[in-house]
Amino acid sequence: MSKGLSGKVALITGGAKGIGRGIALRLAQEGMHIALVDLHEDKLKATQAEIEACNVKASIFVADISQLDQVTAAIEDAYSKLGSFDVMINNAGIAQVQALNDVTPDEFRQITDINFGGVLWGIQAAAKKFQTLKQKGKIINACSIAGHEGFAMLSVYSATKFAVRALTQAAAKEYAHSGIMVNSYCPGVVGTDMWVEIDQRFSKLTGAKIGETFKKYAEGIALGRTETPDDVAALVAFLASEDADYITGQSIITDGGMVYR
Structure with a gap:
């Protein structure tokens, strides 16, 4: 068990499925109460039931994380329903596969509003x-x-994630005096719906067979297997715990050995 998590409250954006769901279940198993935020109410309710089966409390809130007022409302809802607020996990995001020459203004705005804006508003709120x-x-x-x-x-997509890394560093410096620690987790190839979409999009743009792009990236993993949401959740649980109280401003790679820094 990770140190100091039991009884605390974590809010997870994009918590209804994929990596967010994996994080939610891991933290619930650590004894945390969980506030789930997502756009999909049916999937929120399904994950809520799984969390409550761990004998902890769970709340759900439908919100668009690209909107500051909705993120703020989600935090207030979590505090009101669960009685505390201790950990904010800005997990929600989207992928976007597109040739650089063909990126449209609408595509640019969509992914930056969600992947970068959603993290910015989550940190601020x-x-x-x-x-x-x-x-x-x-x-x-x-x-x-x-x-x-x-x-x-x-x-x-890569640019938005570089931006998240910079924002993580800057926020860690700005909020250190308040005792607020800010870190990021950096997954690699995770077997979720997002990678199914990435693979399909690569197939459409490059002519690769379905599954070929996923296989290509997976074969480059030193540890010999693709990542699971549980692998990501293990790092997040550590960062949320008291064992990570002297870590801030870091964007930690958890990819099984793909990118080395």
Whole structure:
């Protein structure tokens, strides 16, 4: 068990499925109460039931994390329903596979509003709540190996993740005096719906067979297997715990050995 998590409250954006769901279940198993935020109410309710089966409390809130007022409302809802607010996990994000020459203004705005804007507003709203409560807190952001190395056909996606890494460093410096620690986790190739979409998009743009792009990237993993949401969740649980109280401003790669920094 990770140190100091039992009884605390974590809010997870994009918590209804994929990596977010994996993080939610891991933290629930550690004894944390979980506030789930997502756009999909049916999937939120399904994950809520799984969390409550761990004998902890769970709340759900439908919100668009690209909108500051909705992120702020989600935090207030979590605090009201669960009685505390200790860890903010800015997990929600989207992938976008597109040749650099063909990126449209609408595509640019969509991915930056969600992947970068969603993290910015999550950091800001969480920090303000921690400061209002006059307490320390943890903010943990979804970055990526693409925040350490840009990938072809994932140009703007990579740029948003580089931006998250920079924002993580800057926020850690700004909020350290308030006892707020800010870090990021950087997954590699995770077997979730997002990678199914990435693979399908690569197939459409490059002519690769379905499954070929996923296989190509997976074969480059030193540890010999693709990543699972549980692998990501293990790092997040550590960063949320008291064992990570002297770590801030870091974007930690958890990819099984793909990108080395």
